[in-house]
Amino acid sequence: MIPHAPILAILLPLFAAFLTPVVGILSRRRDIKRAREWFAIAAVLVELLVVASMLPTVWGGQVLVYKLGGWQPPWGINLAIDGLNLLVALIVAGIGALVMIYSFVYMERDTGLDQYYTLYLLILAGMMGVALTGDIFNLYVFFEIMCISSYALVAFRRKWQSIEASIKYMIVSSLGTSFILLGIALLYGLAGSLNIADLAQKLGQVSPSAVIVPLALFVTGFGIKIAMVPLHMWMPDAYQAAPSAVAALFSGATATVGIYAMVRVVYILFGAFAIGTMLATLGLLTMVLGALMALAQRDLKRLLAYSGISQIGYILLGIGLGTVLGIQGGLFHLFNNAIYKTMLFMIAGAIVYRVGTSDMDQLGGLWKNMPVTGTLFAVGALAISGVPPFNGFASKWTIYVAGIEAGQPVFTIIALITSALTLAYFLKALNSIFLGQRPKHLSDVKETPLPMLFPIMLLAVLCVVFGVLPQLGIDLVRPAQEAVMNSSGYISEVLRGV
Amino acid sequence: MAAESVLFGRGFWGPIIATAAMLLIAAVGGLILLGGRRVTKAKPSAGKLKTYACGEELEAGDIHADSEQFFSPIRRVFKPFYRYIRPAHSGDLSNYLFWVVVGLIIILISIAVAMGVV
Numbered sequence: 001m002i003p004h005a006p007i008l009a010i011l012l013p014l015f016a017a018f019l020t021p022v023v024g025i026l027s028r029r030r031d032i033k034r035a036r037e038w039f040a041i042a043a044v045l046v047e048l049l050v051v052a053s054m055l056p057t058v059w060g061g062q063v064l065v066y067k068l069g070g071w072q073p074p075w076g077i078n079l080a081i082d083g084l085n086l087l088v089a090l091i092v093a094g095i096g097a098l099v100m101i102y103s104f105v106y107m108e109r110d111t112g113l114d115q116y117y118t119l120y121l122l123i124l125a126g127m128m129g130v131a132l133t134g135d136i137f138n139l140y141v142f143f144e145i146m147c148i149s150s151y152a153l154v155a156f157r158r159k160w161q162s163i164e165a166s167i168k169y170m171i172v173s174s175l176g177t178s179f180i181l182l183g184i185a186l187l188y189g190l191a192g193s194l195n196i197a198d199l200a201q202k203l204g205q206v207s208p209s210a211v212i213v214p215l216a217l218f219v220t221g222f223g224i225k226i227a228m229v230p231l232h233m234w235m236p237d238a239y240q241a242a243p244s245a246v247a248a249l250f251s252g253a254t255a256t257v258g259i260y261a262m263v264r265v266v267y268i269l270f271g272a273f274a275i276g277t278m279l280a281t282l283g284l285l286t287m288v289l290g291a292l293m294a295l296a297q298r299d300l301k302r303l304l305a306y307s308g309i310s311q312i313g314y315i316l317l318g319i320g321l322g323t324v325l326g327i328q329g330g331l332f333h334l335f336n337n338a339i340y341k342t343m344l345f346m347i348a349g350a351i352v353y354r355v356g357t358s359d360m361d362q363l364g365g366l367w368k369n370m371p372v373t374g375t376l377f378a379v380g381a382l383a384i385s386g387v388p389p390f391n392g393f394a395s396k397w398t399i400y401v402a403g404i405e406a407g408q409p410v411f412t413i414i415a416l417i418t419s420a421l422t423l424a425y426f427l428k429a430l431n432s433i434f435l436g437q438r439p440k441h442l443s444d445v446k447e448t449p450l451p452m453l454f455p456i457m458l459l460a461v462l463c464v465v466f467g468v469l470p471q472l473g474i475d476l477v478r479p480a481q482e483a484v485m486n487s488s489g490y491i492s493e494v495l496r497g498v
Numbered sequence: 499m500a501a502e503s504v505l506f507g508r509g510f511w512g513p514i515i516a517t518a519a520m521l522l523i524a525a526v527g528g529l530i531l532l533g534g535r536r537v538t539k540a541k542p543s544a545g546k547l548k549t550y551a552c553g554e555e556l557e558a559g560d561i562h563a564d565s566e567q568f569f570s571p572i573r574r575v576f577k578p579f580y581r582y583i584r585p586a587h588s589g590d591l592s593n594y595l596f597w598v599v600v601g602l603i604i605i606l607i608s609i610a611v612a613m614g615v616v
Contacts, residue, residue, distance in 0.1 A: 168589075168594065172591075172598060175598055176598075212609050212610050212613060212615060216606040217602075220602045231597065233587055236587070237589060274613050275609050275613070278612050292576055296580065394513070424569055424572065467513065467517075468514060469514075
């Protein structure tokens with residue numbers, strides 16, 4: 001492991017965020033082209049390396065506890081890394097790196113890129129902080145850093161639609177973060193601690209009626225972030241208005257962090273496996289509503305946003321089942337969703353980059369011009385629809401089996417029908433964009449530039465690899481599942497010696 | 499581990515064999531298609547490519563299926579759903595905030611019931 005890797009994983013993007021404008025100014029003065037972009041890409045690649053360096057230790061069964069200032073938890077702030085948050089950190093760093101590479105060309109026509117890369121690295125620092133911290137108040141602070149950067153990124157292009165979407169997102173999301181802060185205040189009043197492990201230990205001795213309100217506040221707050229029905233409405237507006245690179249980052253990484261925070265708080269902090277059925281039911285509602293709304297969309301990015309809502313439903317269903325297989329399936333789907341959702345938003349961005357619109361009624365027959373992009377879209381569409389041999393099939397299948405094993409065959413049937421709906425609206429998208437007659441004005445459209453295609457291709461390869469070798473994915477998420485189901489191990493490791 | 503054997507072992511789903519079978523079937527299908535094209539040569543004629551719509555002759559590039567109408571029969575089945583749910587996604591912020599409050603109440607009651615307090 002790289003020395004001080006846990007804190008480096010947060011500090012690296014944080015410092016890089018504030019250094020990026022300086023690099024930008026220097027590169028313009030010295031006439032060094034794209035030094036800022038290369039600096040940002042180098043920062044995220046080093047970030048990925050730092051996170052990866054923690055894998056052997058954590059997968060070896062240890063909980064990494066990094067005490068800030070050498071203060072012993074629960075008095076000092078600590079970073080506590082188990083299988084669950086390392087999986088999330090890996091997804092955040094991986095998706096962050098790929099979207100950054102994609103942004104290199106995708107954002108080249110925009111102005112104000114110093115701010116873009118600063119906000120991008122800031123959101124990465126926020127996500128990494130949420131993922132790695134062992135302190136609930138720190139989690140809130142990093143969550144706010146992530147959210148505030150994301151409001152600015154949605155409004156980045158300063159068009160009327162993006163500013164409106166950003167303001168709506170900010171108001172709804174601020175309500176959510178206020179709920180979280182209120183929940184933290186109530187917990188502190190109840191247990192007198194902010195350390196997650198210490199709180200988890202102390203809440204075990206508190207009457208269940210006392211934790212209902214804080215738990216509901218947390219679930220609602222994080223539910224807004226992950227767009228769980230009926231708290232989802234901000235998402236299609238924000239994803240449609242944001243630059244596609246930003247939407248790709250949100251759908252792949254930010255949503256993952258939201259789910260992580262929900263799981264950490266509900267299952268590890270509160271130990272509330274009893275509300276699993278509620279989460280699974282909300283997951284079902286989320287998946288069905290998302291799929292039906294996606295079926296009615298004309299705009300590709302809006303369709304992908306509703307599809308993202310639907311996939312969050314699958315993850316909630318798996319996690320809500322609360323069994324070994326259910327949590328494995330949910331976390332595997334979380335991992336897979338990050339892969340193909342990021343990929344599909346990148347493809348939407350490639351279409352916007354080349355054609356200038358994501359309105360499916362103005363597109364058609366693009367396979368002739370963009371055969372590689374079309375093939376990659378087909379791979380992503382089949383993967384998200386749960387068609388074998390792609391990765392979406394493996395994780396959905398795990399969730400289906402988990403539903404039957406948990407004595408909830410109706411959940412499985414609804415999930416299966418929703419998968420068919422997913423395939424239906426992606427076939428519609430594939431047909432509207434890449435097949436059929438090509439409008440005359442699209443005859444000169446060129447293939448996606450290679451630097452944008454590279455991260456998409458890499459994600460497509462992962463869709464195939466984790467579909468053909470699903471055991472790899474299950475092995476990848478098993479330490480995370482074990483961490484979810486073994487909160488006592490986390491508590492004893494963090495509070496060792498107290 | 500039991501979960502592994504249910505999922506990917508002993509006959510339920512062998513992803514590598516299934517993928518190989520799918521590729522094989524696709525290759526056989528492709529060969530049949532190519533063979534068919536060799537046996538029956540295409541005979542294009544200008545008339546076959548013309549589109550006749552209500553008395554108007556349209557260029558191929560002018561025709562494009564409206565994405566709103568795609569799967570309209572399925573959407574007709576869910577008409578009641580769309581009647582009530584689509585207006586709720588109109589972009590009205592007060593509507594969004596109303597649903598956040600409704601969501602909080604639903605979650606609060608559900609948690610209370612799940613934890614056996616109510």
